[in-house]
Amino acid sequence: MARVEIYTEACKSCSYCVISCPKKTLEISEKVNSKGYLYAEQVRPEDCIGCMMCAQICPDAAIEVWR
Numbered sequence: 001m002a003r004v005e006i007y008t009e010a011c012k013s014c015s016y017c018v019i020s021c022p023k024k025t026l027e028i029s030e031k032v033n034s035k036g037y038l039y040a041e042q043v044r045p046e047d048c049i050g051c052m053m054c055a056q057i058c059p060d061a062a063i064e065v066w067r
């Protein structure tokens with residue numbers, strides 16, 4: 001199973017990763033980082049296929065995928 005790490009302090013809440021995930025495992029949480037952005041989080045890690053779409057599309061390099 002792939003593992004996704006989201007660097008929440010770098011997230012700007014653009015939702016690109018949420019939209020791009022083919023397995024819909026990412027959501028924008030209701031928690032904010034120190035800059036005031038609601039950050040992305042993975043809600044169904046067991047469904048992740050490690051495709052790296054989220055990491056590639058993130059404009060702030062806030063996601064890494066390990067597989």
Ligand code: SF4
Pocket residue numbers: 002004020021022023024025026042047048049050051052053054055065
């Ligand atoms: S690696 Fe692919 S399946 Fe996993 S969270 Fe990112 S976009 Fe979704």
Ligand code: SF4
Pocket residue numbers: 006010011012013014015016017018039040057058059060061062063
């Ligand atoms: S694409 Fe990057 S900056 Fe945008 S919501 Fe996802 S993790 Fe945050």
